Structure formats: structure tokens, C-alpha cells
Amino acid sequence: MHCMTTEKLGIPSVAVITQVFEDLVRTVAFKGGMPKERFSFVPHPVGGKSAEELREYVLGNDPVTGMPFMDGIIQGLTGALDDEEKRSGSLKRGVPRLLEPGKEEDLHRFYLESGWTDGLPIVLPTEERVARMSKGTSHGADEPVGRMRPTDTQEYWEYTVEKVAANAVMAGAEPEFFPVILALAASGETALHSSTSSFASMVVVNGPVRHEIGMNAGIGALGPFNHANATIGRAYGLLSRNLGGGAVPGKTYLGSQGNPLNYSNVCFPENEEQSVWEPFHVQKGFKPGESAVSIFRGRGFSHLLDVRKKTWREQFVNLVSSITPLRNNLTLLLEPLVARALKEREGFETKRQLARWFHENATIPAEVYWDYQIVINYVEPQAQKGVEPYATWLNLPKDARIPMFPDPEGISVVVVGGGTNAYWFAGDFTYLKSQSIDEWR
Amino acid sequence: MRSTSKGEKIAVLDPRGSPPSISLAPMAIRPESLVGRLVYLVDVRFMNGDTLLRELQKALARKCPDVRTEFRQKRGGYGEDDPGLWSEIRKNRGLMVMAIGH
Numbered sequence: 248m249h250c251m252t253t254e255k256l257g258i259p260s261v262a263v264i265t266q267v268f269e270d271l272v273r274t275v276a277f278k279g280g281m282p283k284e285r286f287s288f289v290p291h292p293v294g295g296k297s298a299e300e301l302r303e304y305v306l307g308n309d310p311v312t313g314m315p316f317m318d319g320i321i322q323g324l325t326g327a328l329d330d331e332e333k334r335s336g337s338l339k340r341g342v343p344r345l346l347e348p349g350k351e352e353d354l355h356r357f358y359l360e361s362g363w364t365d366g367l368p369i370v371l372p373t374e375e376r377v378a379r380m381s382k383g384t385s386h387g388a389d390e391p392v393g394r395m396r397p398t399d400t401q402e403y404w405e406y407t408v409e410k411v412a413a414n415a416v417m418a419g420a421e422p423e424f425f426p427v428i429l430a431l432a433a434s435g436e437t438a439l440h441s442s443t444s445s446f447a448s449m450v451v452v453n454g455p456v457r458h459e460i461g462m463n464a465g466i467g468a469l470g471p472f473n474h475a476n477a478t479i480g481r482a483y484g485l486l487s488r489n490l491g492g493g494a495v496p497g498k499t500y501l502g503s504q505g506n507p508l509n510y511s512n513v514c515f516p517e518n519e520e521q522s523v524w525e526p527f528h529v530q531k532g533f534k535p536g537e538s539a540v541s542i543f544r545g546r547g548f549s550h551l552l553d554v555r556k557k558t559w560r561e562q563f564v565n566l567v568s569s570i571t572p573l574r575n576n577l578t579l580l581l582e583p584l585v586a587r588a589l590k591e592r593e594g595f596e597t598k599r600q601l602a603r604w605f606h607e608n609a610t611i612p613a614e615v616y617w618d619y620q621i622v623i624n625y626v627e628p629q630a631q632k633g634v635e636p637y638a639t640w641l642n643l644p645k646d647a648r649i650p651m652f653p654d655p656e657g658i659s660v661v662v663v664g665g666g667t668n669a670y671w672f673a674g675d676f677t678y679l680k681s682q683s684i685d686e687w688r
Numbered sequence: 689m690r691s692t693s694k695g696e697k698i699a700v701l702d703p704r705g706s707p708p709s710i711s712l713a714p715m716a717i718r719p720e721s722l723v724g725r726l727v728y729l730v731d732v733r734f735m736n737g738d739t740l741l742r743e744l745q746k747a748l749a750r751k752c753p754d755v756r757t758e759f760r761q762k763r764g765g766y767g768e769d770d771p772g773l774w775s776e777i778r779k780n781r782g783l784m785v786m787a788i789g790h
Contacts, residue, residue: 249732249762251713252769253784258777259716263740263787280713292790294735301736302743317747324727324783325718338710348697363703372701395705399767406705413701443790490705620735628733628765 248400251279261323265291266310270497278402283332285323287316294620344409345374363489364417365481365510372413380412383425384687388412393433395491397441397499406432406490414489418482423460424475427452429687430540431483436679438487438512439494443501444621446544447508449578449676450480450515451661453528454538456684457516464518466665469580471511480514506546515663521583522662523590524598531681538684543578543659545676553669554588560608567609567651570675573621575657577605578676582664585671602658610648613640719783723754726782730773731759732766737787744785758782 250260264272266288276284288311289304296304309316349357354371358364370376381388388409396403411432415425431438431450438448452462463473471477493499519526519535528539551566567577579601581589589595595604616622617640630637640649652658659678664671719725729745731738738761745757763770766788777784 248767249730249769250784250786253774253777254715255713256774256778257716258774258782258784259718260784260786263737263744263785265790268790278707278710280711281715282712284715289740292735293737293740293787294790296736296739298739298743301740302747304740305743305747317744317751320744320748320785321722321752324785325721327718328715332715334712335714336712338712340707340709342704342706343702345699346702348699350695350697354698354700358703371698372703373698374701377701402708404705404707409701410703410705413703417703485703489703492705492707624734625765628763628768632764
């Protein structure tokens with residue numbers, strides 16, 4: 248990405264990449280208009296290798312081209328440009344509205360082999376089915392909904408109401424669910440982020456729409472027990488894949504292990520009726536009578552049973568201690584019984600007070616904090632630029648305590664569950680945004 | 689909803705969104721050799737890329753003693769632009785090798 252910038256400025260450039268990212272960088276170069284950008288490759292990984300081991304990389308052969316690595320560097324910087332490398336102009340890439348008609352069985356196979364599904368059977372989006380889905384909104388089929396991309400280094404794709412409807416049909420959704428799915432599409436946030444860290448997404452629905460479409464906020468809300476919960480979450484994954492620039496492993500999806508939560512994208516409504524606090528969407532500026540969907544991004548959950556009278560403080564800290572600290576990546580999914588205990592017994596009058604408690608009490612030594620690789624990758628550069636509070640933290644003594652979650656306003660609390668027991672989850676999910684559902688009715 | 693009988697051909701929508709047009713950009717003209725030139729070795733601060741570039745710097749010094757090198761760390765996170773550094777490289781008629789560690 249940076250090398251395309253410098254090439255355009257007239258600076259001959261070579262990017263050194265590890266072997267496993269060849270498909271990714273060539274894809275990014277193609278889409279960036281520089282299909283023959285010059286790369287030299289070394290074995291993977293570079294991270295964790297000693298200087299001696301990396302010297303072997305440099306003195307050895309490029310594992311992609313087979314030529315000596317250093318010769319490749321010099322050739323990349325000095326080799327004369329061919330005609331393709333000198334080209335300018337524009338390449339258009341159209342996507343047809345309809346596929347060539349085919350037999351149902353053949354079309355199912357074609358969708359699967361094209362990478363347009365999540366590997367599970369889909370409902371084929373015939374014109375009739377898509378038209379029926381489109382009746383779930385007052386917006387026209389050709390109306391633009393938004394744009395989306397797998398990550399910051401990739402290109403945006405755009406889409407209309409009809410294209411979102413096609414993906415909603417594929418997921419098995421009903422037309423009455425469609426405004427929620429359109430709101431997710433309009434958010435511009437992909438459910439299939441291409442980070443190597445294997446992000447999952449989480450979708451929380453608030454407001455009257457929860458009851459109107461029969462969502463489940465009670466027993467089993469996060470599990471596979473409700474049509475709306477399941478298919479809205481699945482549709483979000485499918486539309487992210489097909490409308491948001493693809494999710495092709497190695498090219499537009501790099502999650503090293505992947506994340507099983509992406510099948511459903513953890514879609515559920517908040518149990519507002521059983522909550523002792525204000526609904527999540529109200530915290531984000533919506534009125535209680537409005538419907539909204541909120542999107543989070545993280546990787547997984549740890550769990551705890553109950554709020555023990557003597558040692559809940561220690562247990563709460565232990566609950567979140569496994570989370571890798573990175574800005575504000577904490578979301579608490581509180582069972583209604585837990586929320587009630589925290590308010591009535593321990594005096595947490597608001598979600599905000601509970602968030603502040605975690606901010607103040609979940610801390611780690613500075614020496615450990617600054618040695619997290621993810622902190623080195625993403626936080627330390629900001630600290631060195633002077634961004635607070637990280638810049639101040641960088642100068643703290645090794646044994647000083649640093650908050651794992653730096654901004655209490657960034658810690659999210661959602662109430663969900665059916666009251667069968669006080670089991671609850673803490674997830675490393677970061678809140679991204681909330682989107683109006685009513686605007687897409 | 690109408691179901692299709694076996695063997696009947698049906699028309700379905702392509703579920704993909706619209707990708708943007710690609711604007712092709714010509715690459716920088718290359719010098720015939722590196723003799724006397726300044727090569728910037730730019731680290732994006734990601735997963736040990738700096739150590740790799742330091743080794744590359746030593747190897748380049750041995751292989752091409754007439755080439756000058758300058759090791760630099762790009763400002764900000766790995767995806768963040770650094771116009772100041774690009775401007776400096778351009779001003780010095782430099783070339784660039786960037787390591788994106790992982």
C-alpha cells in the first residue's frame with residue numbers, strides 16, 4: 248500500500264513481504280492500479296525470529312521466485328519497466344444483476360464454488376424471492392444502501408437494496424427481518440474483518456422491533472433457537488462477504504484461525520424488560536421507542552457464575568484478565584439475575600458505574616502491558632506520536648499499574664438471558680456503532 | 689412461494705456488490721544501477737521488520753559497497769501514511785525498500 252504511494256511519487260520501491268501474504272499483496276496491488284508492483288518475499292514468519300535467523304532469510308532465496316533474495320531487491324529497484332508497468336487509464340469491473348439461468352442443483356453448486364456462501368446450504372435468490380424480501384422495506388430496490396470493505400487496506404464495494412435482499416434471501420430471513428438487515432448493511436462495518444487475528448462480530452438489537460419480529464432475548468438468546476436471531480446474523484455475514492468486497496481466504500480474509508462466531512455473528516436482542524438499567528441503544532442516543540442495531544467486533548468470551556458476596560471483586564478481575572488489552576475491548580453480557588444483584592446488592596445504579604469499576608480495577612504492570620505484541624503493533628506507535636494516555640504510560644515505571652481498558656466510556660454492558668441461572672459472559676468485543684432500524688422500515 | 693420442479697432452469701440474482709473501477713497508475717522509472725544512490729530501508733513497526741531490515745542493510749553494504757543506505761521507521765501505525773518521509777526520500781532522489789514484518 249505504502250509502496251504504491253511512493254511509486255506514484257516517483258520513488259522506485261520494493262516491498263518485502265513474508266511468503267504467506269503473496270496472494271494478499273498481489274490482490275491489493277491489482278485493485279490499487281499497480282498490478283505488477285514489485286515484491287521480494289522471505290519465509291514466514293519474521294516475528295519471533297532472531298537476527299541470525301533473519302540473516303539466513305536475507306542471504307537465502309526468495310521462496311516465491313526461487314532467485315537469491317538480494318538479487319531480487321536490486322532487480323526490483325533497477326529493472327526497467329515493461330509496458331504494463333507504465334500503463335495508466337481505467338479498468339471497469341461489472342457485476343451482472345442476474346446469472347445465466349440454470350438448474351437448481353447446479354446453481355447451488357455454483358454459489359458454493361464461487362465462495363458466495365458460508366459453506367452451509369442457502370436459499371437461492373430468485374427474482375420472485377428477492378422481490379418478496381424487498382417488500383419488507385419502503386425503500387426502492389435500486390436505492391443505494393452503502394459501501395463496505397474487508398479492511399482499511401482494501402477497496403470499498405457498493406450495493407443497493409435489491410442486492411442486500413438477495414443476501415437476506417440466501418440466509419433464510421423473512422421480509423419482516425429485512426429492515427434490521429438493511430441497517431446492518433448501511434453501517435458499512437463488515438462482519439468478516441480481514442485481520443489476521445480472526446475477528447468475530449456481535450449484533451445487538453434494541454427497541455420495539457425485537458418483539459415485532461419475534462426475536463429471543465431470553466433462554467438461549469445467543470444460541471441457535473430463534474429464526475430471526477439466526478438469520479439476521481447469518482445475513483450479516485453473507486452480505487459482508489458478497490457486498491463488502493469478498494472474504495476470500497488469503498486475499499480478502501486473513502484470519503489465521505478463523506472464528507466460528509462468524510456463522511451467526513452473535514445476533515441477539517437485549518432483554519430490556521428484565522434489565523435493571525437503561526437499554527443499550529438509549530445509552531447511544533436513541534429513544535426507548537426507537538429501534539436500533541449495535542455492532543461490536545471481538546474474538547471470544549470467558550464466563551463466570553454469580554456475583555459472590557465475599558470475592559466478587561477478585562473474580563471480576565480474573566474474568567477479564569485473559570483479554571489481551573487493546574484500547575476499549577471489553578463488553579459484558581450480563582444475565583438479568585447478575586444485573587439485579589449488581590444493582591440491588593452492590594449498588595451499581597448504572598451500566599456506566601459498572602464500566603468504570605472495570606476500568607479502575609482491571610490493571611496490569613506496565614512491563615507486561617508494553618510487551619504484548621498487539622500493543623507493540625498498534626498502541627506503541629500512537630504513544631510515540633504523543634497520543635494520550637499512551638504517551639504518559641510509556642514513561643511509567645515497570646511495576647506501575649496500567650488499566651487494561653483505558654476509557655470507561657468504551658466499555659459496553661448489555662443484559663441478555665432468561666433467568667435460569669446467573670451465568671454471564673465477558674467478551675473482548677469493542678463497540679463500533681449503532682444504526683437506526685426505523686430508517687430502513 | 690413457488691417451488692421449482694427438478695430439471696427446470698431458474699434465474700437467480702448475482703449476490704455480489706459493485707466493485708469500483710481500477711485506476712491504473714504507472715510505476716516510478718528505475719535507475720540503471722544503484723551506484724551512488726541512497727536507498728531508504730523503511731520499517732513499518734510491525735512484528736520484527738526492523739531486525740529484518742538491519743540484516744538487509746548489512747547484506748546490501750557487502751554486495752553493493754557504492755550504495756548508501758538509511759534505516760528509518762515510518763511514523764505512526766503500520767497502515768498510517770507518512771508524507772514527510774516520502775517527501776524527504778523524493779528530495780534526496782532516494783529509492784525505498786519497505787519491510788512489512790509479520
